[in-house]
Amino acid sequence: MRIGIMGAGSLGTIIGAFISKGGHDVDLIDIFKEHVEALNERGAILTGTVNETIPVKAITPSEMTGTYDLVLLLTKQIFNEEVVTNLKNYLHNKSVVLSLQNGVPEEQLVTILGEQRVIGGSVEFGATFKEPGISELTTTKEAFQSNAFQIGELDGSITDRIQQIKEILDLVGGTFVTDNLIGTKWSKLLVNVALSGMSAALGCSFGEVTNNEVGVHSAVSLADETIRVGEAAGVTFALLSGFDLKILKLNEDKSNFPTAIGFARKAFAPQALLRASMLQDLEKQRKTEIDYINGFVAAKGKELGVATPYNDLVVALVNKAENEKTVPTFEENIKSFANKVGVLQKS
Numbered sequence: 001m002r003i004g005i006m007g008a009g010s011l012g013t014i015i016g017a018f019i020s021k022g023g024h025d026v027d028l029i030d031i032f033k034e035h036v037e038a039l040n041e042r043g044a045i046l047t048g049t050v051n052e053t054i055p056v057k058a059i060t061p062s063e064m065t066g067t068y069d070l071v072l073l074l075t076k077q078i079f080n081e082e083v084v085t086n087l088k089n090y091l092h093n094k095s096v097v098l099s100l101q102n103g104v105p106e107e108q109l110v111t112i113l114g115e116q117r118v119i120g121g122s123v124e125f126g127a128t129f130k131e132p133g134i135s136e137l138t139t140t141k142e143a144f145q146s147n148a149f150q151i152g153e154l155d156g157s158i159t160d161r162i163q164q165i166k167e168i169l170d171l172v173g174g175t176f177v178t179d180n181l182i183g184t185k186w187s188k189l190l191v192n193v194a195l196s197g198m199s200a201a202l203g204c205s206f207g208e209v210t211n212n213e214v215g216v217h218s219a220v221s222l223a224d225e226t227i228r229v230g231e232a233a234g235v236t237f238a239l240l241s242g243f244d245l246k247i248l249k250l251n252e253d254k255s256n257f258p259t260a261i262g263f264a265r266k267a268f269a270p271q272a273l274l275r276a277s278m279l280q281d282l283e284k285q286r287k288t289e290i291d292y293i294n295g296f297v298a299a300k301g302k303e304l305g306v307a308t309p310y311n312d313l314v315v316a317l318v319n320k321a322e323n324e325k326t327v328p329t330f331e332e333n334i335k336s337f338a339n340k341v342g343v344l345q346k347s
Contacts, residue, residue: 003168004029004068006087007075008039008058010127010277011100013135015072015172017044017054022171027068028058036060038133048127048136048273049144067092070165073099073109074123077292080105084112091117096161098151102192102277103292104185106154119162120181121151122188124241125173126206126274143270147241148173150188152181183238187245189293190226190237192276194219194248195268197294197314199276200321202337203328207272210265218337220260221310223248226297232304243267278318285325290318310340 001024005016008028016028028044030036039058046052061083067090075083080101087097097113099105099120109118124147125139137144149169153162156179169175178184198209198219209215227249230237237245247263250256278288294314301308313336321328 001025001069001168002066003027004064004071004090006071006073006083008035009074010129010135010280011123011125012072012074013039013044013056013129013133014046014127014137015074015100015123015169017046017052017056018172019168020044020056021054022168024168024171026057027064028056029061029064030058031060032132033060035132038131042133045134046137047130047134048138049141050137061086064090066090068095070168071095071097073097073101075101076289077101077103077105077108078287078289080108081112084109088113096165098165100149102196102289103189103296104182105292106181106185110154115154119151119153119165120185121149122184122240124148124150124188126271128275129280138271138273138275140270143241144173146174147176149175150178150184150238150240151175152178152184154181156180178238180236180238183236184240186226186230186235187238187240189296190223190230190245190248191240191268192293193226193297193311193314194223194264195271195274196276196278197222197290197311197318199274200278200282200288200290201314201317201328202330202333203279203282204275204330205272206268206274206276208330210268210272212334214334214338214341216261216264217257217341218310220248220250220257220264221340222294222314223264224250224260225301225306225308225311229297229301229304229306229308232306233300241267241270279327282318282321282327287322288318290315290322294318310337313337313340 008030036058128136298311
């Protein structure tokens with residue numbers, strides 16, 4: 001099987017390296033030439049909670065040839081129209097594209113590629129791009145090995161091809177096949193909304209969010225909004241890394257806030273070292289995916305009549321940083337959330 005990793009950034013480098021180590025024919029594809037050159041010259045250097053260097057083959061999109069049997073899509077959604085339209089030239093009739101992107105991009109992918117070519121999934125570990133050729137795994141090794149991916153067919157069926165792809169991804173870390181892909185994608189979206197959104201808005205790690213009273217309070221409120229919007233859209237949230245995220249849905253009187261906060265701190269502890277990819281984008285003065293994460297929930301909430309004040313705030317703060325080409329500071333932006341928490345606590 002010929003495999004392409006489209007978007008060999010922090011996550012793609014780790015995924016491509018372990019699949020290559022397993023003996024598969026893998027191309028790590030990325031537009032960052034210095035990164036591609038470093039990967040070819042030195043191999044993929046994995047640091048953090050693992051320490052390993054793995055020989056890989058890396059190319060830029062302009063160097064792609066032939067067709068791929070399986071492509072793991074890890075590029076940002078903001079580039080989907082261009083990236084996926086070009087990718088179509090390198091697929092055959094039975095090629096499969098597994099979207100491991102943040103958010104819920106499958107509908108757009110089906111429009112471009114056709115329904116039979118698309119399956120979806122979620123990445124349940126975190127990584128940080130350190131420098132060309134070097135990716136840092138920020139999830140604990142135990143969590144990474146037991147819960148790395150959930151994948152599924154769009155219609156929920158359990159097919160031979162999904163089982164075959166599971167075997168490949170098991171070379172990276174624990175992979176589960178779901179019959180509720182939409183629920184899985186929304187559960188991963190919830191984590192990104194609550195933690196990645198806050199990390200980007202505050203300029204900090206996930207652990208700094210959950211260790212701060214206002215930060216964790218706000219993260220739970222973001223999760224609650226996501227659950228309410230998802231349920232209004234008919235979504236049944238799936239377990240993620242063995243956790244039932246619906247514990248984060250708040251009662252009308254908010255009496256279960258302490259329970260939800262305790263759960264959030266426990267469930268997200270393995271990701272404490274992670275800094276959101278959106279924050280890394282802001283640090284590099286690049287456009288983020290905020291409109292496809294917190295912005296997606298806010299837009300869907302508006303459509304369905306569900307209020308999303310915390311998501312609205314995160315989007316506003318990240319958009320402000322994008323427009324001003326600045327990096328948010330915890331001390332400054334936590335004040336905006338403290339004001340909301342204060343109002344909520346009095347209500």
